Amino acid sequence: MSYQIQVPTREQVDAKAQGIFDNLKKQLGTVPNLYATIGYSSDTLENFLGFSGTAGKGSFTGKEIEAIKLAVSEANACVYCQSAHTALGKMAGFTEEETIELRAGTIADARLGAISQLAADIARNRGKATPKLVEQFFQQGFDEKALIDLIAAITAVTFTNYVFGSTEIPIDFPRAKALAGTPA
Secondary structure, three states, X not given: OOOOOOOOOHXXXXXXXXXXXXXXXXXXXXXXXXXXXXXXXXXXXXXXXXXHHHOOOOOXXXXXXXXXXXXXHHHOOOXXXXXXXXXXXXXXXXXHHHHHHHHHOOOOOXXXXXXXXXXXXXXXXXXXXXXXHHHHHHHOOOOHHHHHHHHHHHHHHHHHHHHHHHHOOOOOOOOOOOOOOOOO
């Protein structure tokens, strides 16, 4: 990149974004670099946090949502989000190895496999799901509502994947391990 986007400080964003930063700091103890960067547009940050905070929750557990975000972040080659969701996935109860398996599409758990494989497939294929993976998803007891909730969760994490891909801001989480055969 010839132009490097800088992560803004609290003083470099508008009053609305400053308030959001203050709330994030209270909730998380910090303002992650990605959220701070989205804060250049306080309206976008506000709308994103509202959408991402609820996307998928009607059909999936917090742990399952992290599985979706890990799979999609891998499909979109977003190292920032792979790192963030590895940390969050571990907080949700996944082991390091399970986070890698979710990203690789090799997790043994049939339910998590159906969710993460379909999520990655939809991301890789620009919204076009492979019918076999949709069928596998439905065979795990999911319905049409869950499919729409899955697409919402994919959309939320894809936004952050794209923000990182366009800004390449510093990663402020422990860096996720690269999958075998992929560059670090």
